[in-house]
Amino acid sequence: MLPLKPIPPPRRVMLYPREDGPAAYGAATQAAASLTERGIAVVVPAHVHAKAGTDGLELPASAVGVEIDSLPDNIDLMIALGGDGTLLRGSRWVADMGVPVVGVNLGDLGFLSAYGREQLLEVIDDALAGRLAWEPRLRMAVEVHRAGELFARGTAVNDVYIKHGQIPRLLRLATRVGGHDLALYKADGLIVTTPLGSTAYNLAAGGPIVAPGTEVFTITPICPHxxxxxPVVVAADDGVTVTWAGPTAGVSDGYLTADGAWKIGLLLGDEIRMRAAEMPLRLVPAKASVFEVLAAKMGWSGY
Incomplete structure (x- = not known):
């Protein structure tokens, strides 16, 4: 068990609703009203604030819209309203600021959210009473080096994958761990995931479910030749480096995607370096473990 860190009662809360579902806007309306009535400042992403008065989204006049890539430094808590994807997208913007994130699951499965759709007011009560606590979750720092120079950098909470593009050809992906050669993967692509992301694309590709709180990366090939x-599980401290080594003949393309949130096209010879990020995600964990969720929702209990 990871140590839980208490979250003091917040003074300013950011609501991050899923964008394409009326349930999320209804929940945001309810949460914003409840917080405002209790004297808590409410902020929402600017693109959400612009939709106030439409799609069932009603915000108090005091609610402030903020640009997602330049958030103020006085946010005390983010409440993500949606599924696991919404929580992951929201956490990308606040994790480096050390802002704790709590999810309210408005979807079906949900491994990450601490509260369900019927518990929206309960999470607000718990937050204002100081009953919430966070635990650290491993994130990934990602760099792409091209021709010996840093080309792009970002972070991933869930996973990074390298895949072929429009032309489906097997990629040759030279992979190293901790400075040592691991394998030259010939596959449609490769997934490198944190424990948090092990139940996402990694699971669908046949990779293992990894217990939250472990400091490891999982490397899972996509349709290997x-x-x-x-799949291989390695220590996150060792780092993982993947070089796109081929094919060198004919036409082929590839790309890298992190958390499904940012994507860049790759060139032959590009080197992708992944290591543990310095700042973990401060996540309010679900009361049920990932294994209890699997047993309850996927029939693993067998009885």
């Missing part, structure tokens, strides 16, 4: 190329 050889059955001997299997």
């Amino acid at each position: 050889s059955l001997t190329l299997r």
Whole structure:
């Protein structure tokens, strides 16, 4: 068990609703009204604030819209309203600021959210009473080096994957761990995931479910050419480096995606370096473990 850190009662709360669902805007309306009535300042992303008065979204006059890539430094808590994807997208913007994130699951499965759709007012009560606590979750720092120079950098809470583009050809991905050669993967692509992301694309590709709180990365090939190329779990401190090594003949393209939130096209020879980020995600964990969720919602209990 990871140590839980208490969250003091917040003075300013950011609401981050899913953008494409009326349920999220209804929840944001309810949460904003409840917080405002109790004297708590409410902020929402500027693109959400611009939709106030439409799609069932009603915000108090005091609610402030903020640009998502230049958030103020006095946000005390983010409440993500949606599914796991919404929580991950929201956490990308506040994790480096050390802002704790709590999720209210408005979807079906949900591994990450601490509260369900019927508990919206309960999470607000718990937050204002100081009953919330966060635990650290590993994030990934990602750099792309091109021709020996830093080309792009970002972070991932969930996963990074490298795949072919419009032309489906097997990629050759030379992979190193801690400075040592691991494998030359010949596959449609490669997924590198944190424990938090192990139940996402990694799971669908046949990778293992990894217990939250462990400091490891999982490397999972996507449709490998050889059955001997299997998922591998490595220490996050060692870091993972993947170089796009081919094919060198004919037309091919590839790209890198992190958390499904940012994407860049790759060139042959590009080197992707992944390591543990300095600042973890401060996540209010679900009361049920990931294994209890699997047992309850995917029939793992067997009875």
